[in-house]
Amino acid sequence: MGRPRAFDTDQAVAAAAVLFAAHGFEGTSVDDLVSATGVHRGSLYKVFGSKRSLHLTTLRAHLEGEIRPAVEAVAGITDPGQALETAVARFDDGPAAGLLLLAAAERAPHDPEVAALVEEGVTALEGALRPSHGDDAPQLASTVLGARLRLRARPADPKEY
Amino acid sequence: MALISIDRERNLLIAEMQGLDKLWALKSRLEIPLAHVRGATHDPGIAHEPKGVRVGGTHLPGVITAGRFRRDGEWVFWDVKNPEKTVVVELADEESYDRLVVEVEDPRAAVALIEGALARDA
Numbered sequence: 001m002g003r004p005r006a007f008d009t010d011q012a013v014a015a016a017a018v019l020f021a022a023h024g025f026e027g028t029s030v031d032d033l034v035s036a037t038g039v040h041r042g043s044l045y046k047v048f049g050s051k052r053s054l055h056l057t058t059l060r061a062h063l064e065g066e067i068r069p070a071v072e073a074v075a076g077i078t079d080p081g082q083a084l085e086t087a088v089a090r091f092d093d094g095p096a097a098g099l100l101l102l103a104a105a106e107r108a109p110h111d112p113e114v115a116a117l118v119e120e121g122v123t124a125l126e127g128a129l130r131p132s133h134g135d136d137a138p139q140l141a142s143t144v145l146g147a148r149l150r151l152r153a154r155p156a157d158p159k160e161y
Numbered sequence: 162m163a164l165i166s167i168d169r170e171r172n173l174l175i176a177e178m179q180g181l182d183k184l185w186a187l188k189s190r191l192e193i194p195l196a197h198v199r200g201a202t203h204d205p206g207i208a209h210e211p212k213g214v215r216v217g218g219t220h221l222p223g224v225i226t227a228g229r230f231r232r233d234g235e236w237v238f239w240d241v242k243n244p245e246k247t248v249v250v251e252l253a254d255e256e257s258y259d260r261l262v263v264e265v266e267d268p269r270a271a272v273a274l275i276e277g278a279l280a281r282d283a
Binding site for chain 1: 276
């Protein structure tokens with residue numbers, strides 16, 4: 001039923017991730033998603049089912065494509081200072097930087113599935129900091145999250161409102 | 162306006178058209194197995210898109226869209242007067258409608274009710 005899928009799902013997910021990371025879940029309307037992905041509203045619903053389901057898909061893709069390579073890089077570093085620096089620079093970064101952090105603050109308290117994905121990302125970060133920081137890894141993971149939050153709170157370009 | 166509820170014993174999503182909407186939509190009640198419900202989204206913007214061809218019901222642009230509509234090969238059930246409170250319920254291929262586009266009293270609560278029921282079902 002319906003028209004055949006005539007768009008690249010991965011591209012649509014990537015474009016949606018950038019929107020969710022910039023404006024949050026509630027702040028991103030289906031109109032926004034239709035314009036940014038270039039996908040017809042009917043097709044978006046047909047493929048993803050709902051905005052929530054699309055948001056979960058962007059989070060999973062972000063965990064796989066951004067968070068995982070970042071924590072793997074951190075896990076390979078034994079120098080504590082360098083590991084921490086790399087984690088702060090690369091965790092939850094990329095085109096949809098902050099998607100995990102924003103989901104943690106906005107959606108996780110209301111949505112167990114989002115909470116589980118956030119937990120997965122943070123646990124991976126803890127694990128990656130273990131080779132360099134041992135039992136202090138959980139505390140250092142919190143430091144990384146706090147540092148990322150402070151980086152995000154700093155406007156990148158004051159002209160951009 | 163539709164009243165959306167979940168029947169947990171029979172695992173159904175129920176949409177009951179309120180008041181005269183029963184007449185405008187030519188439908189008083191829809192029952193969908195939860196397994197055929199793919200998700201719910203608050204989407205005020207959908208009411209501003211073309212509705213397609215009215216197959217049964219009422220369409221006074223800007224006033225009311227109610228009943229069965231066909232667009233791009235899809236069947237859509239509408240019951241909307243106020244676009245701001247529109248919720249889109251996407252259905253599985255087994256259902257006769259591809260999606261329901263209905264106005265509800267509290268969109269946030271309706272979406273949470275439906276998505277919560279699906280998460281529990283999964």
